[in-house]
Amino acid sequence: MTFSALLINLGATVVAVALVMAVTMAYALRRREQSIVDTVWGLGFVVVAVVSFALSAGHGDPVQRWVTLALTAVWGVRLGVYIFARNRGKGEDPRYAALLRRNQGGLVPYVIRTIYWPQGAIMWVVSLPVQAAMYVAEPVPALLWAGVVVWAIGFAFEAVGDAQLARFKRDPANAGRLMDRGLWAWTRHPNYFGDSVVWAGLFLLACSHWAGLPTVIGPALMTHMLVNKSGKALLERRMSRSRGPQFAEYAARTSGFFPRPPRRA
Numbered sequence: 001m002t003f004s005a006l007l008i009n010l011g012a013t014v015v016a017v018a019l020v021m022a023v024t025m026a027y028a029l030r031r032r033e034q035s036i037v038d039t040v041w042g043l044g045f046v047v048v049a050v051v052s053f054a055l056s057a058g059h060g061d062p063v064q065r066w067v068t069l070a071l072t073a074v075w076g077v078r079l080g081v082y083i084f085a086r087n088r089g090k091g092e093d094p095r096y097a098a099l100l101r102r103n104q105g106g107l108v109p110y111v112i113r114t115i116y117w118p119q120g121a122i123m124w125v126v127s128l129p130v131q132a133a134m135y136v137a138e139p140v141p142a143l144l145w146a147g148v149v150v151w152a153i154g155f156a157f158e159a160v161g162d163a164q165l166a167r168f169k170r171d172p173a174n175a176g177r178l179m180d181r182g183l184w185a186w187t188r189h190p191n192y193f194g195d196s197v198v199w200a201g202l203f204l205l206a207c208s209h210w211a212g213l214p215t216v217i218g219p220a221l222m223t224h225m226l227v228n229k230s231g232k233a234l235l236e237r238r239m240s241r242s243r244g245p246q247f248a249e250y251a252a253r254t255s256g257f258f259p260r261p262p263r264r265a
Helices: 005-032 036-055 064-087 094-101 107-125 126-133 141-170 190-206 212-227 232-243 244-254
Strands: none
Touching: 005 036, 005 107, 005 126, 036 064, 036 107, 036 126, 036 141, 064 107, 064 126, 064 141, 064 190, 107 126, 107 212, 126 190, 190 212, 190 232, 212 232, 232 244
């Protein structure tokens, strides 16, 4: 691994992420819809992967670089397209609307401080395994294949879970009901679980060199955000308030994160 080239890459991706966030913020302010950043979230990782792929030419193993780029791009593009389709025409997300109501100063400094700076910083840290994996000169075949398999498991949970939920919501007969079928009977958050596993797989790609081991901070931070911050914890507080006993009964029989067979009522 060429450490000087990797350091240059880390600096270049800071700039790339900052540009992604700046362009997104400008567009969101013009549209008065800050939830646009959710659509850009996955695509921002694709930008980081593309920049890293270009800069790692001649430093990392070509197969490893292409695999890392492909896995990151497939995950990021699918997520961006899904969120765009889900949110299209619905206006501002209630989470961002509530956040903006707490603004007591200038709008631009406020959204930078509360939305774009935190999300950009998290994006860059989470992407560290992808950046490091691009510079692995001699990948260990077992780790490369293990990373692909783990990524595929996570991607299947995330994509299938999202598709099942979207199909459930399209059926008028399900109005007012909780989704508790398919993967949603095994975990209350198959999409969040899948997201976490995807990044565990990408981390394995970086582990062929010891310098990739510290990038475990990436999947660890992603999982922390999904479980304790903007994902599971926030969503379940809203569901508990809005669905009450219905959600409590579902939560009692269904795992909160790691899949397992549902408990009997």
